[in-house]
Amino acid sequence: MTNKNKIIILLLSIIMIGGVFFSFNIKNDKLFAIAKNLDIFASVIRELDSYYVDDIDPEELVTIGINAMLEELDPYTEYIPEENSDDFRMMTTGEYAGVGALIGNRIGTNMILMPYKGFPAQAGGLRIGDELLKVDSIDVREMGTPDISKLLKGPANTEVSIKVKRGDDTLAVNITRKKIVISNVPYYGMIDNETGYIKLTDFTTNAAADVRKALLDLKGQGATKMVLDVRDNPGGILKEAVEIVNLFIPKGKEVVKTKGKLASVNAVYKTEKSPVDKDIPLVVLINERSASASEIVAGALQDYDRAVLVGRKTFGKGLVQSTIPLSYNSQVKVTTAKYYIPSGRLIQAIDYSQKDEEGQGRTIPDSLRNEFKTKGGRIVRDGAGIEPDNLIATRSYAPITYSLVARGLVFDFANSFSRKHAEIAGPREFNVSDELYQEFVLWLKDKEYDYTTRVEKTIEDLEKYAEKEKYFEEIKNEIAQLKKSVNHNKEQDLVTFKSEIKDALKDELISRYYYQEGIVETSLDSDEDIQESLKVLSSHDQYAMLLKANSKKK
Structure with missing residues (x-):
């Protein structure tokens, strides 16, 4: 049987079953509307197949229709056809x-x-x-x-x-x-003689076991302080998040609860084991790309005043998805609940039930965010992800650095270099010397990497507005002088921003010899968030102050 016939028979079967079911529930307007529109949808596919001037692919059209329908709900409810099942399984199991x-x-x-x-x-x-x-x-x-x-x-x-x-x-x-x-923990190691570091990149199967192994190993190496890094971690399996929290808090504590329309999705998840270490000073690193299970871990540890959160506000995904099997080995991943962390707060930052004029979900305004309290009485708020206890500003880079990276020139130089050199020093020993930097500068001589600085862009905008509002003739000489004053010099920028360009080169070069683990390891001595974590952990008074009631800003 062809895929086209399978699709049509499946749709007709749904409608026949729906017709029998809904004939006994005709008073239910919603169910009747579902049956009616399924019938219309199948009719459209059937008539298109018969009358459309060119051949159509019913399977492709139905998939497009399903995806368009699901896009009206939220970004996380999605259709998974049979051919994508392996990719989906890989995402959840690793x-x-x-x-x-x-x-x-x-x-x-x-x-x-x-x-x-x-x-x-x-x-x-x-x-x-x-x-x-x-x-x-x-x-x-x-x-x-x-x-x-x-x-x-x-x-x-x-x-x-x-x-x-x-x-x-x-x-x-x-x-x-x-x-x-793929391990959920691509790297762990000692930052210094006292502080262990664990990089957690996913929450696939065995994430908690990976973190537990790293934690025990680091304690065995003498770690008396710990940094857990969930920056850029998009989340994953809820159970793994609960078990990771359990490594640091006692048995029997609530970590997260889920609430949905059906009683079957309402659940309370508590710690079930004795912790590995409920007292070790702990920092959790977060940023704007920490989402879902990452936010459960960070938020629960914050709610119990068990860790200091360092970095930037998280993504804000407080929606739970369940996977439901469909016919012909396809599946649909459906948002079935919202999750609430121990203080009672929901961290979802966008309300998809309220759409703006462009059809996008609305950000929850500050005026509608509610206050909650951690175990020790610190004020925390819902509706905007997890906010750090110690905020670190996002690092900005010069336009020349962006240009060199975006155009692939740093990437290409690292490839060229690695083909000529069999080895370099280890991730924490290697540095881009002035001689190597000059080699890169010479390599750039015949490469195109022009760019517009922020100041130049501002002057361009000023010129456009001046022309639009008829002021240009009056100020054209001043604008010309400004352009002359700020016209960037690429050669000078290579000197002025040498330090940050060196950092970009170092990361690319390290990756050629030491892969993903090397990139993480080389950051231990230069990453601003990690360095701030060390400052927090090195001062007992600062660590305690950050966990003290009323220390959080409203």
């Missing part, structure tokens, strides 16, 4: 069978962005920056990243041939696919 590499498109070129250490791609010799040409016999240069990813994945212990371009060379590599399990 497991798949493939070569173990992150791929992507940089400046119009499909390439290896990060081979995961210890997996087939890295063991087979693939490197960051290798341009993907073919997978087996299929030319992938013009393909999208998702399609290339599907070609690279496959049953464990099967072989795949990958042809890549590296500089001026073309290489063919045969790799045996393996079961890939």
